Amino acid sequence: MLSAFRSGALKSVIQGHGAFKVLAVVPSRQGHSISKQERIETWDYVNSVYFGPERDMKNFPNPTQPAKHEPVRLGIVPQSWFDFMYPKTGVTGPYVFGGGLALWMMSKEIMVVDHYFWEIPSFWIMVYILCNHQKVGPQLTKWVAEKYEARKHVQFTRPINMMKDAEKANIAKLDRLIEETETIKHVHQAKKEGVEFQLEAAYRQRLQTAYQEVKKRLDYEVEKANTKRRFEQDHMVNWIVNSVTKSITPQQEKESIQLFQMDYLQLWSCKSIEADLSLGC
Structure with missing residues (x-):
């Protein structure tokens, strides 16, 4: 009970700020903001108590607010009262009972007829006329229904839709996070393969470097051997x-020159003879 006074819940109920809230379900926590998960757990606990197995939903169903009022007589008296009295008193019984009750209350001065008394019947007569008039009644009903729907939208529909939209956004965000956590294994596999590709590339590069260095040394040895052989x-x-x-003496050189000249003269004479023969033919 003290937690209710400390939390200000009783003050808000007295002042009319909102409806009754569940008290003493969770102790007051000063300086501690209730998380969403704690609110959900509290709501589940209250539902488990209120709709538990001990609740008689058949004989004590949840109270509901009807969309329209029950049928009435005389503008304000419920039709169910007349239906209850018809089997016992007949058709005129309720009216006689109402008139007799009014006369008895006036005779006992429980209902005093003074200058302000006529405001009550005149008010209800005007209400009856306005509600049952062919033109004013439907327009008044439509205006009240529009005001009710606007108030319902502001106080009930719009906050619920805003909460639904916010929760849908949270659900979509959480679904996205779940998808990201599910794809982490593929990301890990891709990163692992990428590292393996890098290692393979580094290994092949080192093989290529070793191959080039060995080839350079072998080319050097081959060029060295070729240079040595060419020099030799x-x-x-x-x-x-x-x-x-x-080893050639001057006499040998002179003889070789003469021999060369003779060979050249013989060759020239043979060519000239072949040319003459070809012309003669």
């Missing part, structure tokens, strides 16, 4: 030429 060949050729040149 050039040296051998130069040595042989120089040796042969040194």
